[in-house]
């Protein structure tokens with residue numbers, strides 16, 4: 001894509017088992033549309049240990065995702081600290097609380113796993129990538145004690161009312177806001193209303209691929225098979241929707257969000 005700015009996908013999952021067999025195609029499609037850099041979230045011990053080589057400039061984040069909080073993995077916290085020690089640039093993530101999948105313990109395990117990882121990130125001075133699907137108001141209140149103990153936050157896949165920006169968390173937190181395919185849902189209300197309230201130099205764009213296949217996006221295509229997996233190439237339609245809401249040229253927003261992603265990773 002000569003002449004177009006390089007795009008930065010601020011949140012995806014290169015190690016997801018569903019796309020590993022199609023990895024080369026997934027990366028080629030990304031590069032074809034100009035996505036050259038990404039933050040790749042390794043979400044559980046099997047993924048932390050994986051070697052993934054890719055021509056995308058990928059920064060890997062390591063963390064135990066809330067979906068795996070009740071899976072019993074011996075010494076998981078020590079193993080996480082070990083893998084972080086071996087990669088001094090790695091953020092901690094994605095971690096958080098989840099309101100999509102039903103849990104049977106009232107969220108106790110998710111909270112314990114989250115708080116342990118926040119303490120680790122604070123001690124090691126690492127940025128945090130945060131998952132708060134459907135529980136953002138609760139999560140942002142719970143995180144208040146950590147707000148300025150973490151050097152940088154990426155709030156990933158945000159979808160909440162702009163009124164939450166008045167919470168005490170945001171007065172002390174060094175926060176970046178990552179916007180994904182939710183923006184393309186015809187019924188989306190909160191996110192289109194929130195977007196103009198966010199500081200332009202704190203805005204990130206993400207696909208969260210292979211999840212969150214966006215309406216109007218292109219699926220990962222393999223020969224005659226169309227797999228409805230999301231891919232980083234769909235970052236362009238998310239950027240277009242965000243640029244319309246911010247009344248900015250797409251290329252300008254692409255450059256700005258790529259710079260913002262680099263700033264987030266450099267924050268210490």
Ligand SMILES: [Zn+2]
Nearest residue numbers: 011041094208
């Ligand atoms: Zn994710």
